Amino acid sequence: MLSTGVDEPVDAPPARSGRPRLVAAVLALAAVVALAQFYGYLRAVVGVAMFVGILVFGSRFIQQLGVAHPQPEISDVSDYGLKYVCTMCGLELKVEKAARDKAPTHCMEPMVLVREDGKPPLRPV
Ligand SMILES: [Zn+2]
Numbered sequence: 624m625l626s627t628g629v630d631e632p633v634d635a636p637p638a639r640s641g642r643p644r645l646v647a648a649v650l651a652l653a654a655v656v657a658l659a660q661f662y663g664y665l666r667a668v669v670g671v672a673m674f675v676g677i678l679v680f681g682s683r684f685i686q687q688l689g690v691a692h693p694q695p696e697i698s699d700v701s702d703y704g705l706k707y708v709c710t711m712c713g714l715e716l717k718v719e720k721a722a723r724d725k726a727p728t729h730c731m732e733p734m735v736l737v738r739e740d741g742k743p744p745l746r747p748v
Pocket of ligand 1: 710711
């Protein structure tokens with residue numbers, strides 16, 4: 624019988640134990656019991672629940688701040704004669720560089736992308 628020498632698949636994620644949650648639940652219960660002597664059980668439960676909720680929300684928010692947004696792919700489209708036109712007041716904006724994004728707004732309306740002379744783009748912009 625052949626043996627690979629590895630008992631478990633290498634790519635399998637480590638099994639998560641419920642130990643941190645159990646410790647957190649015990650700590651929360653202890654905090655409720657300790658605070659209940661001074662403030663009563665209702666206020667202690669509400670206070671601990673608010674603490675845990677704010678802690679979880681805040682830690683997730685801080686984690687999201689660390690995630691860098693990818694740079695948009697910007698290309699030079701100055702030869703294509705593209706411009707955005709405001710249908711309300713007639714303002715025209717010539718497009719020199721573009722990324723895949725939504726159209727700018729003017730007069731509270733999204734501007735319309737039109738092409739005037741110039742060669743057409745090889746791919747949709
Ligand atoms: Zn306008």
